[in-house]
Amino acid sequence: MRVVTLAKFTLKSYLQEKILLVVMLFAALLMLSSYVLSPLAVGAQQKIVVDIGLAAISIFAVSLIVLLGAGSFHLEKERGILRALLAKPISRVEFVLGKYAGTVAMVSIVVVLMASVHMLVITLSGSDVTDNMLTAVYLTLLEGAIVTALLTLFASFSSPVLGSFFTISCVVAGHFSSDLLTFAERMGGTTPKIVAAGAYYLLPNLELLNVRSEAVHGLALPEGFVLGVTFYAVAYAAVVLYLATLVFRAKEVS
Amino acid sequence: MAILELHAVQKSFRSGFLGIRTPVLKGLDLSVEAGEVYGFLGHNGAGKSTTMKVILGLLKPDAGRIVVFGKEGAGRETRARIGYLGEEVGLYPHVNAVEALTLVGELCGMSRSQTRTRAHDLIEQVGLSDKRAVKIKHYSKGMRQRLGIATALMNDPELLLLDEPYSGLDPIGRKHLRELLVDLKRQGKTILMSSHIVPDVEAVCDRVGILSGGKLARLMNLHEVYAGETGEVEVTIAGVDRRRLQAVDYGGTELFSKEGLMILRCAGDRKLQNLIADVYSSQGHVIEVKPLRTRLEDVFVDAVREARAGEAPRGANEREAALTRR
Numbered sequence: 135m136r137v138v139t140l141a142k143f144t145l146k147s148y149l150q151e152k153i154l155l156v157v158m159l160f161a162a163l164l165m166l167s168s169y170v171l172s173p174l175a176v177g178a179q180q181k182i183v184v185d186i187g188l189a190a191i192s193i194f195a196v197s198l199i200v201l202l203g204a205g206s207f208h209l210e211k212e213r214g215i216l217r218a219l220l221a222k223p224i225s226r227v228e229f230v231l232g233k234y235a236g237t238v239a240m241v242s243i244v245v246v247l248m249a250s251v252h253m254l255v256i257t258l259s260g261s262d263v264t265d266n267m268l269t270a271v272y273l274t275l276l277e278g279a280i281v282t283a284l285l286t287l288f289a290s291f292s293s294p295v296l297g298s299f300f301t302i303s304c305v306v307a308g309h310f311s312s313d314l315l316t317f318a319e320r321m322g323g324t325t326p327k328i329v330a331a332g333a334y335y336l337l338p339n340l341e342l343l344n345v346r347s348e349a350v351h352g353l354a355l356p357e358g359f360v361l362g363v364t365f366y367a368v369a370y371a372a373v374v375l376y377l378a379t380l381v382f383r384a385k386e387v388s
Numbered sequence: 389m390a391i392l393e394l395h396a397v398q399k400s401f402r403s404g405f406l407g408i409r410t411p412v413l414k415g416l417d418l419s420v421e422a423g424e425v426y427g428f429l430g431h432n433g434a435g436k437s438t439t440m441k442v443i444l445g446l447l448k449p450d451a452g453r454i455v456v457f458g459k460e461g462a463g464r465e466t467r468a469r470i471g472y473l474g475e476e477v478g479l480y481p482h483v484n485a486v487e488a489l490t491l492v493g494e495l496c497g498m499s500r501s502q503t504r505t506r507a508h509d510l511i512e513q514v515g516l517s518d519k520r521a522v523k524i525k526h527y528s529k530g531m532r533q534r535l536g537i538a539t540a541l542m543n544d545p546e547l548l549l550l551d552e553p554y555s556g557l558d559p560i561g562r563k564h565l566r567e568l569l570v571d572l573k574r575q576g577k578t579i580l581m582s583s584h585i586v587p588d589v590e591a592v593c594d595r596v597g598i599l600s601g602g603k604l605a606r607l608m609n610l611h612e613v614y615a616g617e618t619g620e621v622e623v624t625i626a627g628v629d630r631r632r633l634q635a636v637d638y639g640g641t642e643l644f645s646k647e648g649l650m651i652l653r654c655a656g657d658r659k660l661q662n663l664i665a666d667v668y669s670s671q672g673h674v675i676e677v678k679p680l681r682t683r684l685e686d687v688f689v690d691a692v693r694e695a696r697a698g699e700a701p702r703g704a705n706e707r708e709a710a711l712t713r714r
């Protein structure tokens with residue numbers, strides 16, 4: 135119950151941030167302009183509209199998590215809000231879960247809103263909204279869940295500013311993590327191989343959650359893909375979040 | 389019965405690049421009895437705020453035991469019975485007073501209707517009725533402080549930890565808070581409050597502990613301190629020729645004399661009666677008669693100086709002398 139209260143409150147405070155509106159307007163403009171300005175032939179134009187739109191949703195979602203999430207951790211720390219809250223009868227685990235849930239709710243709303251605009255633009259441009267496009271949006275939600283967990287963990291054991299830096303690094307590395315595996319295979323010697331492979335498994339495989347090219351080119355996704363990826367994302371986020379609660383429980387709040 | 393006990397609590401902080409530990413609390417023993425108002429004094433940086441954070445489990449002590457309501461540590465059930473007002477009030481800036489109190493109420497597990505009535509009452513009580521819908525970021529410091537007091541009281545706590553509750557309050561706010569504290573005490577609440585404003589401490593506290601050198605340097609029962617008045621009075625008179633009235637005649641000393649105004653100190657017994665009679669018989673008049681008593685401020689300064697000098701605690705007689713020094 136306290137988790138829900140905190141989540142509701144966290145969500146409400148995010149929704150009052152002006153930057154949220156700015157980012158969403160910007161995303162809508164980008165999507166619209168990709169449609170209006172693209173001078174290409176009809177078929178190619180539609181592909182670009184889909185690609186840019188889906189990429190924008192993902193990038194803006196991640197940026198908002200880092201910006202608003204880290205901002206919120208920072209505010210709570212600087213103004214003694216964290217201290218005041220933790221002096222109340224809530225456990226630290228409840229606090230972490232509440233904040234996490236509120237942040238995920240915020241990013242979900244944003245993603246759904248941006249996706250709606252995107253679908254509208256796609257329809258305007260004369261093509262159909264395919265299942266793959268919806269899958270791509272759904273996977274962005276999963277990405278948001280992972281990124282929020284990472285931010286929560288990093289902000290728990292370092293400062294919010296450093297935490298957002300680590301999170302962004304992880305996201306970037308996470309998109310290239312499959313390259314690490316290739317890299318590991320080509321590598322000579324066992325130690326670098328183990329290190330590269332270790333990094334691959336440690337980092338979130340965010341490229342796994344990227345089905346933009348399938349959505350753009352209308353390629354079929356493998357059987358059971360969505361279910362498998364959902365399981366991966368939820369498990370990954372759960373483990374990271376569990377670590378965050380461990381760190382946060384041991385934390386001194388002065 | 390002690391509601392709150394600290395036994396030999398130690399706390400140090402890592403500081404600097406090398407993370408060298410600086411001790412702040414060096415074996416603090418503290419005991420707050422049920423229903424009392426305990427004034428927690430100490431110089432800036434003595435560790436008062438740190439002590440409160442350690443009590444609440446926000447900071448972990450290096451050593452020692454903390455017992456609240458007979459239970460070790462401050463778990464969730466224990467915190468549900470505590471109200472805390474920190475140095476910074478700790479309020480979200482984008483919400484208004486009602487929303488801030490609602491959050492606290494819900495976190496304390498209060499029902500919605502309970503939360504609403506309590507929030508309403510408290511806002512009234514701290515004098516923020518006309519600001520209830522204004523966002524906290526538009527509040528002044530004193531207004532935030534008032535709201536902070538309300539959040540600390542939201543769960544109707546049995547034990548209140550107030551860290552400089554008077555900070556930022558105007559004279560009216562201070563008076564209200566004083567009355568509020570007296571009222572809470574009447575309701576049987578236990579209060580541990582830190583403050584630098586000695587008169588405010590004197591006005592409401594039963595006992596006063598002075599933290600210095602990481603330990604409790606002094607513990608005083610204010611009622612006893614007041615009961616032990618020095619028996620001396622300070623008399624201010626006017627309109628009397630100095631040559632006609634000598635302080636020594638009344639067993640006292642002259643503190644000040646200028647243009648017919650005179651301040652004398654003497655014993656508050658028959659000699660005082662004689663003095664007053666003589667003043668009036670020589671066409672003068674008495675402006676003020678003030679019984680001298682222990683000044684907490686002096687005790688405070690003394691305790692801090694002692695701890696700073698690293699002296700062993702003085703003997704009882706000397707302490708008495710310190711108490712009565714003016």
Ligand SMILES: Nc1ncnc2c1ncn2[C@@H]1O[C@H](COP(=O)(O)OP(=O)(O)OP(=O)(O)O)[C@@H](O)[C@H]1O
Nearest residue numbers: 388401402412430431432433434435436437438439
């Ligand atoms: N998080 C921290 N890290 C390092 N040192 C700290 C920390 N918090 C407090 N200190 C140090 O501990 C000492 C006690 O601080 P504390 O805030 O408890 O003092 P205080 O008695 O409340 O003082 P004041 O009257 O100024 O409020 C100070 O020297 C302070 O520098």
Ligand SMILES: [Mg+2]
Nearest residue numbers: 436437475551
């Ligand atoms: Mg302090």
